Amino acid sequence: MLSTEHQHIVKSTVPLLEAGGEALTSHFYDLLLTERADLRGMFNSAHQATGAQARALAGGVLMYAKHIDRLEALGELAGRVVNKHVSLQVQPEHYPVVGEYLLRSIREVLGPDVATPAVIDAWGAAYGQLADMLIAAERDMYATQAATEGGWRGFRPFRVAARIVESAEIVSFHLAPVDGGPVMRPAPGQYIAIQVTVDGAPLRRNYSLSAVSDGTRYRISVKRDPGGVVSGFLHDHVNVGDIVELTAPAGVFQLRDAGRPLVLIAGGVGQTPLMAMLEAAVAQGTRDIRYLHFVRNPEVQAFRERVEQLAAAHPRVRFGFFYDEDPSVPDGLPPGRVSSNVLRDMLPPDRDADVYLVGPGAFMASVLQLLGELGVPPDRCITEFFGPHQEMAIG
Template sequence: MLSAEHRAIVTATVPILEVGGEALTRHFYPILFRDYPQVKPYFNQAHQADGAQPRALANAVLMYAKNIDRLEALGPLVGQIVAKHVALNILPEHYPMVGASLLQAIREVLGAEVATDAVIDAWAAAYGQLADLLIGAEGQTYAAMKAAPGGWNGLRRFVVAGKRRESDEITTFVFRPEDGGAVLDFQPGQYIGLRAVVDGVDQRRNYSLSAAPNGKTYQISVKRERGGAMSNHLHDAVGEGDVVELLPPSGVFTLAPAGSRPIVFISGGVGITPTLAMLPAALASGREVHFIHAARHGGVHAFRAHVDELASRYPQLRRRYVYAEHAGQQPGHPAPDAVGLLDSERLAAWLPATRDVDAYFLGPQPFMKVVKRSLRELGVPESQMYYEFFGPAAALE
């Protein structure tokens, strides 16, 4: 039970978290993986190495501590965490492991003078409250998924029904259920969890669904990442007829409720994938759609022919492409609309005349940072910007 005294103690630790929260979470993960190695497959080790995961956790812990008396102020953060957990099949039994490791990290990083028994007790109560909140929300989501047509919980076996090369770096995989049943519907923009054993190591990753729902199959499009255990495994070792295990669709990066204002999709690199599932729904609404995509060069620009074909059928779809490099005209790689980086000047020219738009953007962090700042400067309301980002939101400011 989280008492008033507990709340006061947790609130008093906010300044410490603002300064040293990332150091705390960096210390936390080695403890967790050492004491509970069974949870390691749930964490992308590349995000551990580059600091993205510790930063994201530090941000979440800080936001929770700041809003311990008014959890509603956390806004979409809880929903984002729940969606990620559901896509990885996080279960109630995992929470005590995380809690024990977090409390031990607090003791070791802050030291006995700061991390007194009273502080540890307060954080144990606070973590218990947060765990109960997340377990309850995730339990409701799991129940709804299982009850829905084509739904399931946990891992389900799927056969690779198709594999095709989309660019020099991106390959598409189409999955159909091994049991021949229907698949759970999803909202365009969501992702699925995929589990595979790579070199004897259990790995789990989330991948955006790159085609509109059809009730029969799921499609993802995966960029080969340098040093990426799962992406290289999929590109090199998984082919048509092979079996993989999937978790049900999840995620909160979806199209906002229908309206009349123009829709703008802005993507960089493999960030194009969720927009491919969103495009059919956006076009079916009859709204004006602007599609802006940035790639390094034509060789890595995936799905250009697909988007161009949609534009030939839907007059309200306007598309623009910008390549960072001009490697010369290559067969099958038409020239882009511009060469260089996407910036506020190009966005100003390519956005519709009105700034009253719904803007969806996704890509590498530096790209998203520029896009968010540019949209704000150009007058797009913050409440009408939609994006998905792994890490603290402050990193995009």
């Protein structure tokens, strides 16, 4: 437990972090990843380049400082971080390294007048407390994954059993474990991390599972990101019979079995976890399902026929595809743009639905705003983001 004095100092540095938190964590990442090249493959290079990772960590630290005297308020944040860390194999021995670089960055960015020995001391103790909490939760999650039927620890080799071109820019990989054993069944919506070696460097990325697993294999569906290292490698160099390494499924974005109508809203490749949810909900057959896919054009759209088949076979499924490049402009709006009318048409009149949303950040922000205006309660809107969750910075 932190002393009252340490708590006080940490809380009093919140305004400072709010003003300069991102500069601090950017500097921290520069230092860490320049000096500790061995950790670089764990981090997504683009998330660092765009500053998203720095913002996420700044958000985590800031949120922590605000709630230092009631850590239970961090529940949601901690769950996401723990799942992401476990998926990417963050280990207890990494924490002191990160802590050392964080404190060094505080010193170098804030300078000796602000980062006095007392401030550094308080933050050292606070970081230690947060690290202990995350390490304990991560240890539990690693143990649970290993104890689950078909589960495992660390990276497990998987062979590419099938490679299916789904659209002009999305390829699916069906992955079966080389050891021939069962695989743990993920909750619909969860992701794995894949590790591949590109130019001698092992790189890790998360991919959502895009189908319900039958307990023997997984499917991921990867969009080629222009200039993207891992997605480009998977598209160009990974074929049937090749071996990749996977960590066990993780992630707090999971289909809730609430029995309410289900509304799935995808932007682009954000459809992948929603496809697993759609299939699971259809198999369950107990709720009305709406599937909305906003995408540039039919050529880049994956799983169009699969959604049409499911809807044809199951009367409780309704769907809509909305193309940015569709020449028929609905109600005067730019084509494909999410509108209040489109959403209203898919929501139950009493708004009593669970809405799952995945897509690019700006898309998600505008959908969330429209859902709020239409009266969908915020706790019914469940999101996944294919990068560090920036909502975390909202405290």
